[in-house]
Amino acid sequence: MSDALAIVATPWKESIGTCACCGRTSKTIWGDLAQGELTVALYFVQWTLGAPEHAPNIDLVVGPWGDEAKPEHRLAISLLYHPAQGGGSFMVIDGEGRRTDDRFLCGRALKREDVVGTPLAQEVFALVDAVWLTEPRICEVKELDNAG
């Protein structure tokens, strides 16, 4: 294992909103994931504060970035996080209609069945692991694990 291959999250911004279903405060954080010098994905994590029964949303845009890269070279993949004592679990969901289903960001958003059971799924879970391990603000989402 080489450290050069580790995927590392770099936080960009965050925003506060209102949960559409219950009116409680929701928060979104986003940033990029890089492997060495290479940006490999963007991530968005959205959750409702103090509401572990609301599965946080994770939206990824996976693929090349930079001047030469075009949106059609990238794919949007969305997941839910289910908080649980000792650490929750991730589930791939349909990406259509999510915030990342945007032609300025990606060529298309994948459905759950486009991801589950394919080699891409391993890549997706490696990206999500990197967010959970290296994004400093994700501690706020992990707090939901103990709030249920």
Ligand SMILES: [Zn+2]
């Ligand atoms: Zn709500």
